[in-house]
Each structure stands twice: as C-alpha cells, then as structure tokens.
Amino acid sequence: MTHRLETFFKPKSIAVVGASANTTKIGNATLKNILISDYDCEVYPINPKEKQILGEKCYKKLTDVPNDIDLVLVSVPAKIVPQIMRDCVQKKVKNVIIISSGFSEAGNHELEDELKSIIEKTDMNVLGPNVMGYKNSADGLDASFVYGKARKGDLSLISQSGALGIGMIYLANNEFVGISKIIGVGNKLDIDDDDLIDYFAQDPDTKVIGLYIEAVKDGRKFMNSIKRCKKPVLVVKAGISEAGARATASHTGSMAGSDKIYGAAIKQAGGIRCRDVVELFDMARALAGQPPARGNRIGIVTNGGGLGILLTDACVENGLTVPKLSKTTYKKIDKILPDLIKPNNPVDIVGDAGFYRYEAATRALLEDSNIDGVIVASVHGGYARPQEFTGAILKMIRERKLHEEYKKPILATWVGGKEFEDLVWDLKSAGVPIYPSAWRTARSMMGLYLEGQRLKREKKKGN
Amino acid sequence: MTHRLETFFKPKSIAVVGASANTTKIGNATLKNILISDYDCEVYPINPKEKQILGEKCYKKLTDVPNDIDLVLVSVPAKIVPQIMRDCVQKKVKNVIIISSGFSEAGNHELEDELKSIIEKTDMNVLGPNVMGYKNSADGLDASFVYGKARKGDLSLISQSGALGIGMIYLANNEFVGISKIIGVGNKLDIDDDDLIDYFAQDPDTKVIGLYIEAVKDGRKFMNSIKRCKKPVLVVKAGISEAGARATASHTGSMAGSDKIYGAAIKQAGGIRCRDVVELFDMARALAGQPPARGNRIGIVTNGGGLGILLTDACVENGLTVPKLSKTTYKKIDKILPDLIKPNNPVDIVGDAGFYRYEAATRALLEDSNIDGVIVASVHGGYARPQEFTGAILKMIRERKLHEEYKKPILATWVGGKEFEDLVWDLKSAGVPIYPSAWRTARSMMGLYLEGQRLKREKKKGN
Numbered sequence: 001m002t003h004r005l006e007t008f009f010k011p012k013s014i015a016v017v018g019a020s021a022n023t024t025k026i027g028n029a030t031l032k033n034i035l036i037s038d039y040d041c042e043v044y045p046i047n048p049k050e051k052q053i054l055g056e057k058c059y060k061k062l063t064d065v066p067n068d069i070d071l072v073l074v075s076v077p078a079k080i081v082p083q084i085m086r087d088c089v090q091k092k093v094k095n096v097i098i099i100s101s102g103f104s105e106a107g108n109h110e111l112e113d114e115l116k117s118i119i120e121k122t123d124m125n126v127l128g129p130n131v132m133g134y135k136n137s138a139d140g141l142d143a144s145f146v147y148g149k150a151r152k153g154d155l156s157l158i159s160q161s162g163a164l165g166i167g168m169i170y171l172a173n174n175e176f177v178g179i180s181k182i183i184g185v186g187n188k189l190d191i192d193d194d195d196l197i198d199y200f201a202q203d204p205d206t207k208v209i210g211l212y213i214e215a216v217k218d219g220r221k222f223m224n225s226i227k228r229c230k231k232p233v234l235v236v237k238a239g240i241s242e243a244g245a246r247a248t249a250s251h252t253g254s255m256a257g258s259d260k261i262y263g264a265a266i267k268q269a270g271g272i273r274c275r276d277v278v279e280l281f282d283m284a285r286a287l288a289g290q291p292p293a294r295g296n297r298i299g300i301v302t303n304g305g306g307l308g309i310l311l312t313d314a315c316v317e318n319g320l321t322v323p324k325l326s327k328t329t330y331k332k333i334d335k336i337l338p339d340l341i342k343p344n345n346p347v348d349i350v351g352d353a354g355f356y357r358y359e360a361a362t363r364a365l366l367e368d369s370n371i372d373g374v375i376v377a378s379v380h381g382g383y384a385r386p387q388e389f390t391g392a393i394l395k396m397i398r399e400r401k402l403h404e405e406y407k408k409p410i411l412a413t414w415v416g417g418k419e420f421e422d423l424v425w426d427l428k429s430a431g432v433p434i435y436p437s438a439w440r441t442a443r444s445m446m447g448l449y450l451e452g453q454r455l456k457r458e459k460k461k462g463n
Numbered sequence: 464m465t466h467r468l469e470t471f472f473k474p475k476s477i478a479v480v481g482a483s484a485n486t487t488k489i490g491n492a493t494l495k496n497i498l499i500s501d502y503d504c505e506v507y508p509i510n511p512k513e514k515q516i517l518g519e520k521c522y523k524k525l526t527d528v529p530n531d532i533d534l535v536l537v538s539v540p541a542k543i544v545p546q547i548m549r550d551c552v553q554k555k556v557k558n559v560i561i562i563s564s565g566f567s568e569a570g571n572h573e574l575e576d577e578l579k580s581i582i583e584k585t586d587m588n589v590l591g592p593n594v595m596g597y598k599n600s601a602d603g604l605d606a607s608f609v610y611g612k613a614r615k616g617d618l619s620l621i622s623q624s625g626a627l628g629i630g631m632i633y634l635a636n637n638e639f640v641g642i643s644k645i646i647g648v649g650n651k652l653d654i655d656d657d658d659l660i661d662y663f664a665q666d667p668d669t670k671v672i673g674l675y676i677e678a679v680k681d682g683r684k685f686m687n688s689i690k691r692c693k694k695p696v697l698v699v700k701a702g703i704s705e706a707g708a709r710a711t712a713s714h715t716g717s718m719a720g721s722d723k724i725y726g727a728a729i730k731q732a733g734g735i736r737c738r739d740v741v742e743l744f745d746m747a748r749a750l751a752g753q754p755p756a757r758g759n760r761i762g763i764v765t766n767g768g769g770l771g772i773l774l775t776d777a778c779v780e781n782g783l784t785v786p787k788l789s790k791t792t793y794k795k796i797d798k799i800l801p802d803l804i805k806p807n808n809p810v811d812i813v814g815d816a817g818f819y820r821y822e823a824a825t826r827a828l829l830e831d832s833n834i835d836g837v838i839v840a841s842v843h844g845g846y847a848r849p850q851e852f853t854g855a856i857l858k859m860i861r862e863r864k865l866h867e868e869y870k871k872p873i874l875a876t877w878v879g880g881k882e883f884e885d886l887v888w889d890l891k892s893a894g895v896p897i898y899p900s901a902w903r904t905a906r907s908m909m910g911l912y913l914e915g916q917r918l919k920r921e922k923k924k925g926n
C-alpha cells in the first residue's frame with residue numbers, strides 16, 4: 001500500500017501561492033528552488049497581480065489552475081492563509097505546505113485554530129505553518145525556500161527548527177553525510193513527527209532517521225512510531241534546562257516537557273538520544289557507513305598509548321567494554337610488535353607504527369570472536385606518514401567485503417593537523433567514519449552497539 | 464630568583480649523546496631538530512664511532528667536550544644509559560633529558576633505580592626516561608626528536624604521553640592555539656609535573672598551562688603546585704575506567720589512582736578538568752584570547768532559535784545561567800527586531816538577521832550589568848552571508864578595547880559548511896574562539912567562569 005505522504009514528497013504538480021517576482025520575497029525563493037530542481041513536474045505560480053513569474057505562466061487564484069495540483073506551497077501573510085486553505089479544499093488539493101509564520105508561535109492561536117477547522121473534515125496533508133518546507137535530495141526536488149543543496153544519501157532529517165535544519169544541510173555536506181530528505185515540521189498543525197517517522201520507515205531511500213525536536217504534541221504516538229520503525233532513529237531533544245524550556249516556548253510555542261521522561265521514553269522505544277546535532281551527524285555517519293556492532297566488546301589499535309587510554313575511558317563511560325586479548329590474538333599481534341612491547345587492549349603499536357602494523361593489528365582484532373567492533377587511532381606522531389594509517393583502514397574495509405568474520409564496524413580517530421585533514425576528507429568521502437576526538441568516536445561506536453541490540457530484539461520478536 | 468629549570472629550557476650549550484648519521488635513528492632526528500632551531504647555542508654530537516655528524520664536530524665521550532654543557536640529550540640503548548649518567552655527573556652537567564626507553568615502563572625497574580641512585584646526591588635536573596624532550600617555541604629551541612613546529616603562543620603543555628604530545632602540536636596549529644613550550648614527562652625519574660607547573664607559573668611567556676596526565680607520583684605536591692599557580696591550569700586525566708587504568712599501567716608503568724579523588728582534588732586546587740585534549744584546546748583558546756567571566760550569567764545571540772535552546776541547555780548543564788533580560792536591554796533589542804518577534808534570552812534575532820542585528824544585540828548584552836559573558840551564534844540559515852555574523856563579532860571585539868563595561872568574554876558558535884569554514888579560520892587566527900558545537904562553546908564559557916572565580920578567590924586572599 002502506498003503511504004499517504006507519497007504524493008506529498010513526490011508531487012507531479014506544484015502550485016506556489018504567493019509566488020513573487022521580487023527576489024527579496026520568500027515566494028520568489030520558493031518558486032526558484034522548485035524550478036532549479038532536477039525534478040520533473042508541473043509548476044503553477046499563483047499571484048493576483050502578475051501574468052508571468054520567472055518565465056512561468058501565473059494564475060490569479062488556485063482555483064483558476066485548470067489541472068490537478070498534488071502540492072501547494074503557501075507563502076502569503078498569515079491573515080490571508082485561511083482563504084487560501086479554503087481554496088485548497090475547493091480544489092481538492094491533497095498536500096499543502098504552509099511556510100507563512102505568525103500563528104501559534106507568535107501567540108495567534110485563534111488563527112491557527114481556524115486553519116485546523118478548515119482542514120478538519122478533509123484528508124488533506126498539511127505541513128506547518130511556520131516551516132521551511134522540505135528538500136528531497138533522493139528524487140532531486142527542493143520544495144523549500146532556503147538555498148543550498150544537500151548531497152544525496154541515506155539520512156532523512158526532521159527538524160522542528162527551520163534555521164537549524166538549514167544549518168544542518170551545510171553541516172551534512174561538510175561531514176559527507178548524504179541526505180535523503182530534510183524537512184521542517186514547524187507548528188505541526190497536521191503532519192507530525194510520527195507521520196514522518198512512519199513515512200521514512202518505509203521509504204527505500206532512507207537508511208537512518210534523525211530528529212531535532214523541542215517538544216512533541218502526542219508523546220505516545222511519537223514513541224510508538226519510533227518503536228515501529230525498523231531503522232535507527234537518532235533524536236536530539238532540546239529544551240532540557242529550565243531556561244532552555246523557556247526559550248522553547250517562545251520559539252515554537254510548545255512546552256518542552258520533562259527531560260528525564262523524554263530520555264527514558266526514547267530509550268525504551270529503541271531510539272538513540274544524541275546530545276547535539278554534531279553527535280547526530282557523527283552517529284548517522286557510522287550507522288550509514290558501517291555494520292552494527294553485535295556486542296559491546298571493542299578492540300582498539302593506536303600508535304599513541306595516551307590516545308588509547310582516552311579511547312578506552314570514553315568507551316567504558318558509554319557502556320562498552322575493552323576486553324583483554326585472547327591468547328590467539330595476543331600471539332598474532334606479538335609477532336608484529338618490537339621486542340620490548342607487549343600486546344594489550346588498547347593495542348599500542350607504538351610511535352613508529354607504519355602501514356603493516358596497523359593492518360596486521362586491525363586484522364587480528366577483526367578475526368577475534370571476542371571483539372565486536374574496532375577503533376583504529378592515530379596521533380600525528382612523526383614516524384610514519386598519516387597516509388599509512390588511512391591506507392591500512394581502507395584496505396581493511398575492502399577486505400571486510402570478502403570475509404564473513406570481518407563484518408564488524410571499523411571507526412577511526414585522529415589527533416593532528418593539516419596533513420591529516422586532507423586524508424580525513426578522503427576517508428569521509430569514502431564513507432569511513434573518522435573523528436577528531438576519542439569521545440565522539442566512542443559515542444558513535446555506542447550508537448552502532450545500540451543498533452545491534454535493536455536488531456537482536458527485532459529478530460527475537462520475529463521468531 | 465632564577466628558577467632552577469631556567470637553563471634547562473634556555474641552555475647555552477647542548478650535547479646529544481647517541482647522535483647519529485643514520486637518518487632512521489632518534490639520535491639523528493634529535494640533533495637535526497636542535498640544528499634547525501632558530502636558537503643560538505653550542506651543539507656537541509657525542510658518538511664514539513663518528514668524527515662529524517650533520518657538519519658538526521663529533522666527540523667520543525661527554526667528558527671529551529672541552530666546554531661546559533648546560534643540557535645533555537641521551538638517546539642510546541637503555542643498558543648504556545647508567546654509564547652516560549655517570550659521565551654527566553663527572554662533567555657536572557646541570558640538565559639531562561633521557562629520551563631512551565626500556566625502563567620502568569617496560570618492567571625494568573632495577574635499571575631505573577640505578578639511574579636514581581646515580582643522580583641522588585647531585586642537583587642535576589633529569590627529564591624522563593622514555594620521553595620526547597621539549598619544544599620551546601617561545602625561544603625557538605626544539606630539544607626533542609619529533610618533527611613538526613608549533614606556532615608561538617601562550618599555552619604551555621605538559622604531556623605524560625609522548626605521541627599524544629606530538630599530536631597535540633599539530634592540533635594546536637590547526638586550532639590556532641599558540642604554544643609557548645610543550646614537554647613530555649615520561650617516567651618522571653626526577654622532573655615531575657609539579658616542577659614544570661611551578662616553572663610555567665613564573666614563566667612570562669606562559670599564560671595558560673595544560674596537562675595530559677595518566678598518574679602523578681606525589682598527589683599532594685601536584686595539587687599544591689596547581690594551588691600555588693596564578694595562571695589557569697587545564698588538566699586531562701586519562702585512565703578513568705578500569706580498562707583505561709590497566710592500559711595506563713602498561714603505558715607508563717604507573718597506577719592511575721581513583722578517578723573521583725583526582726577530580727575532586729584538581730577542582731579543590733583550582734585547576735580545570737577537561738574531558739579530552741580537544742576540550743583542553745577549546746578552553747585554552749578561550750582563556751588565552753578572552754577576558755575571564757566575572758560571573759556565570761550568560762547572554763546568547765542567535766539567528767536560529769533551535770541553536771539558542773541547545774546553547775542554553777549546554778550552559779545550564781555546565782553551571783552557567785541564562786537569565787531573563789533586564790528591562791533596559793529588552794527595550795534596546797526590541798527596537799532592532801521585526802515587529803512579530805519579542806526579545807528573550809537567548810536573543811533570537813531570527814533567520815534574516817544581518818550585520819546590524821548581530822552588532823546591536825551583542826552590544827546590548829555587553830552593556831547589561833546582569834550579563835557576565837556573551838555567546839554569539841549563527842546557523843548557515845541562508846539570508847545574510849556568514850561574513851555579516853563574523854564581521855559583527857570582530858567589530859565588538861574592537862569596541863571592547865575602548866569600553867570598560869564591555870570587558871566580558873565573547874565566544875562564538877556556528878552550524879554550517881564550507882562557506883563558514885574559511886570565516887572560522889579568519890576568526891581563529893584573529894584570536895576569537897569559535898566552536899562548531901553548542902556543548903564545546905558552553906564548556907569553554909564555563910572555563911572562563913571558573914577562571915573568573917579563581918581570580919576572585921586570589922584577590923580575596925591578597926586583601
């Protein structure tokens with residue numbers, strides 16, 4: 001069965017109400033974004049005063065458009081929006097995005113209630129008001145007013161904050177986290193987080209779901225949508241502190257609710273809570289690029305003893321373990337280390353470690369059935385070129401495709417400077433998650449472990 | 464009075480025992496680093512088999528050198544080190560760095576004890592064994608075997624881990640944190656962390672002190688040196704978890720001790736504990752570049768409501784407050800905001816905020832006597848160019864120099880991509896701390912608040 005939001009995300013015809021020739025207007029930016037999309041659809045600008053905008057024939061009213069309209073974007077002053085919505089009902093429009101602001105978030109609850117009563121008895125899908133729209137990178141459609149193009153990929157993002165959502169597009173590009181869809185939810189008059197989670201759960205172009213939320217309207221529905229979802233769901237919940245909750249109320253007009261209750265409920269539903277958007281992208285990179293960890297036993301390879309200890313501390317603080325090496329693994333690694341050095345976990349392959357020591361130690365850990373995930377770390381220590389470290393990781397990623405026992409996640413950490421940065425770029429663009437901090441690496445490994453646990457529970461339920 | 468380590472860091476003559484013509488040897492790299500230093504001193508390679516190394520006349524033994532030697536660097540196999548140390552005693556050398564490893568960290572406690580007994584009745588200053596040496600960027604001398612040049616600046620770093628210390632040099636360059644001195648302490652046969660803290664405390668080229676420690680030999684001496692120090696001391700303590708402590712033991716042969724006890728003691732001594740080296744550099748940037756915060760009341764300016772809430776949460780979680788605006792400040796900011804938007808703290812200057820709104824809102828917070836520090840935040844939201852955000856910050860930094868009431872720290876946060884990165888680079892190189900994460904910004908502001916509290920206590924003691 002087709003999901004009710006299918007035509008919302010993949011419309012064959014779009015009207016922009018409030019389309020404008022004035023380049024400072026949101027209605028201009030919105031129309032332009034649709035036109036420059038690499039996406040095939042009919043586009044109808046609506047503006048009572050214009051005959052043509054950006055080369056497209058303009059209609060005075062929605063009801064003047066001679067054909068069916070799958071999606072309407074509304075960018076007119078708040079007080080006119082009810083009339084537009086009545087036109088939508090008359091025209092039997094299925095999907096509407098109300099970009100306009102000036103509703104409950106500004107204290108105008110009555111105006112928002114009026115919209116609600118207009119759509120009440122229809123099966124219209126309405127996003128917003130007070131919303132950026134969405135960018136569907138998977139299909140090439142930009143149905144938003146914000147500029148910037150998100151790279152195509154596996155992560156679908158739901159943001160209650162428009163501006164932060166936009167910033168996240170750029171952050172995603174920078175971190176080489178490809179985006180499938182990114183969408184703002186605004187005041188949630190109709191389409192709510194749980195509807196979007198349900199849609200992305202069945203969307204073949206989405207592998208990981210991320211949310212930035214300040215408040216949810218119906219906690220049970222929200223948690224149930226996460227519970228139903230068979231993909232990892234990452235949640236940033238803002239408004240934890242009292243001062244933050246106060247700001248939340250003024251930002252989207254919603255109450256933040258108790259932080260502890262949210263935390264416990266998200267966890268119980270099988271979602272992963274992230275401290276901020278950086279962590280969300282860190283975990284998304286790991287979940288999109290690496291297999292989940294089947295258990296919490298982590299092996300660490302490092303050319304710097306100190307970094308190994310920091311990684312170990314961070315792993316343990318996040319519910320992972322760094323077990324002693326098995327006899328077999330000890331022997332394998334002992335062979336490749338200098339005489340004075342004895343293997344341990346973290347495996348300190350010491351400062352002069354080059355390509356081969358990285359490769360052999362990582363392989364030994366991948367082959368060890370007592371290890372569920374491997375972190376490979378490098379400090380810009382001065383003997384081997386950083387490229388030997390990244391080269392060894394890429395080799396292991398290639399080998400992993402051939403060996404069943406290697407199907408464990410590999411994450412990387414680095415401490416260094418410029419020379420490293422270019423290599424980090426290479427690794428990221430090859431889909432290998434690498435982080436400049438022990439803490440961020442350990443948190444991402446924790447994310448892979450939690451996903452492994454979720455899959456186990458799901459399998460159990462399935463039997 | 465001159466500190467006993469003054470000639471250790473500023474020697475007029477240096478001998479390298481184990482100097483080598485073989486470019487794969489540490490004794491080669493060490494000699495080369497001294498020779499390429501922008502520093503004026505006599506250099507004596509010591510090697511029984513060579514007549515000349517890297518163009519310098521070579522001596523068979525230390526005792527053959529006709530002149531006084533201020534500093535000896537030792538890079539020979541461990542078993543020969545005792546004889547070299549006896550030569551040092553005979554030659555009345557004041558300062559020795561034992562780079563060689565193979566002592567207590569490898570289980571050879573007897574050999575290390577032998578060294579101890581040789582230097583026992585002398586006033587020799589001995590660093591190591593198992594150590595990288597130091598880089599004194601303030602004076603231009605590199606007395607270490609590791610490559611890489613640290614930019615000159617205000618931070619002096621003490622690292623128990625050699626490799627991590629090296630990585631930190633590159634990290635520092637990348638973050639535009641200038642280094643005064645960076646030094647490894649290794650097995651701490653003689654020179655210990657507290658000696659170095661005491662030295663840096665009186666060193667006019669050091670403004671902030673940072674330590675990476677795994678264990679300290681004498682907890683009371685260590686804590687007292689922090690207590691005595693009238694500069695901010697940042698401490699990364701590794702080996703928190705049981706597995707981490709196990710790795711610590713094998714890394715430097717020392718016991719990690721109880722984490723909680725360390726944490727409480729560092730705090731009580733007035734030091735600031737950092738979770739990892741990234742946080743250490745984050746705080747060092749803030750402490751070196753910004754005035755301390757006189758209180759914990761923070762004002763936040765943002766073009767993205769969500770980011771403001773995340774920042775507020777992070778501030779509150781770290782002991783700061785985000786108070787409501789005073790009437791005067793409210794009025795000032797109300798004037799510059801669009802009609803629908805009302806001022807709050809965090810001050811949401813909304814998505815289309817350009818240079819002027821950033822400038823005016825930041826100034827209003829700087830002028831407010833209820834605010835002790837300001838965070839200015841930007842999401843790559845799409846209306847104003849990021850340069851308007853960074854330009855406004857730089858203007859406020861310039862104005863701060865002229866107004867007494869403006870003498871409050873300003874930190875910045877951004878969420879965005881490539882276009883931002885170049886501007887971030889500009890800000891960092893101008894000494895303005897900017898972070899790509901709400902959490903990191905709040906932690907650094909906490910560091911400035913803790914430093915403000917320390918200065919208050921000091922002033923009180925002085926009265």
